[in-house]
Amino acid sequence: MEIRKIRLGNLLLPSNVLMAPLAGYTCYPFRMLAYGLGAGLCCTEMVSANALQYQDRATRRLLITTEQERIRAVQLLGGNPAVMERMAGSELLKDFDIIDINMGCPVPNVFKSGEGSALMQDQKRAAAIIRGCKRSGKVVTVKCRTGIREDDMFAAEFVRMCEDAGADMVTVHGRSRSMMYDGRPYEKEIEAAKAAVSIPVIANGGICSAEDAENMMERTGADGVMVARYGLENPFIFSELTGMPCEKTAFQVVLEQTELTARYYDETYTLGYMKKLASNMMKKRRGTKQYKERLYRSGSLEELREVLALIFDRGNERG
Numbered sequence: 001m002e003i004r005k006i007r008l009g010n011l012l013l014p015s016n017v018l019m020a021p022l023a024g025y026t027c028y029p030f031r032m033l034a035y036g037l038g039a040g041l042c043c044t045e046m047v048s049a050n051a052l053q054y055q056d057r058a059t060r061r062l063l064i065t066t067e068q069e070r071i072r073a074v075q076l077l078g079g080n081p082a083v084m085e086r087m088a089g090s091e092l093l094k095d096f097d098i099i100d101i102n103m104g105c106p107v108p109n110v111f112k113s114g115e116g117s118a119l120m121q122d123q124k125r126a127a128a129i130i131r132g133c134k135r136s137g138k139v140v141t142v143k144c145r146t147g148i149r150e151d152d153m154f155a156a157e158f159v160r161m162c163e164d165a166g167a168d169m170v171t172v173h174g175r176s177r178s179m180m181y182d183g184r185p186y187e188k189e190i191e192a193a194k195a196a197v198s199i200p201v202i203a204n205g206g207i208c209s210a211e212d213a214e215n216m217m218e219r220t221g222a223d224g225v226m227v228a229r230y231g232l233e234n235p236f237i238f239s240e241l242t243g244m245p246c247e248k249t250a251f252q253v254v255l256e257q258t259e260l261t262a263r264y265y266d267e268t269y270t271l272g273y274m275k276k277l278a279s280n281m282m283k284k285r286r287g288t289k290q291y292k293e294r295l296y297r298s299g300s301l302e303e304l305r306e307v308l309a310l311i312f313d314r315g316n317e318r319g
């Protein structure tokens, strides 16, 4: 695919291959990995604006970042325009350059609270949230779906509202809320959304190879792609797509991820995150299934490193 930079206000994304926010995964170490491999933008996982008001430990942990992070984007989840505005402009988020607003989460509890994808059926409130977040002075982006139901999709109309309300970029996940995470993304909906606005539109959903990324760009005319689940299985996809040179092996990557996570998070978090990341990265590695149980049983960083060596230390394999 054609690699381009994307300008958002005073920020310049180094490429148009973005890493999606993924709850439980896109912590600071993973974002550093993806940026190092050429990703144009990475984002925290969704952070509840309501929870942020109470600043509990688990929520504060989602905001860990350093100046080393190339461009810092935080995703906010919330349905109350006043709370969203207050949190977007709060000291807690002072280190972040971009506020991404979650308008796509399909989970029943979130939807019932009028947050995430529920905002797609209340465009007035969605617009008020975008305008409120813009008053923080930061770049504001939106991540949405194609609609609520598969038989009633309206991505173009929704993206137009986002642009009118002041959004700087929109990512369209080409599935409706009812599809959750399965089924073929509707490229036509993304194409219509791209044609409807002049802000950058990013296409997301079902990208599992460089060829998929290419096809997505061609069929939708989008300004860039956002890789999600596949980025966990094969983080090297960013290097493949962007041409960013990478000499690292998968083993080096998991070891570096372990060290970086342990530096900024406690041992429990580090073990939990590394077990999930490693089990994604080993999906297509033959002969490694036998170590999965041991991976999940490891109770210390020492044990973790040992089992990571068994799984990943095989010459300079990447896959």
Ligand SMILES: Cc1cc2nc3c(=O)[nH]c(=O)nc-3n(C[C@H](O)[C@H](O)[C@H](O)COP(=O)(O)O)c2cc1C
Binding pocket: 020, 021, 022, 023, 024, 044, 045, 046, 075, 102, 104, 105, 143, 173, 181, 204, 205, 206, 207, 226, 227, 228, 229, 230
């Ligand atoms: C485990 C998991 C966690 C996710 N967390 C978030 C999130 O925090 N914020 C968000 O906007 N989307 C989230 N998503 C949706 C992804 O960003 C993406 O839109 C979706 O997985 C479709 O892309 P894919 O088919 O390439 O995986 C999550 C998806 C999964 C599977």
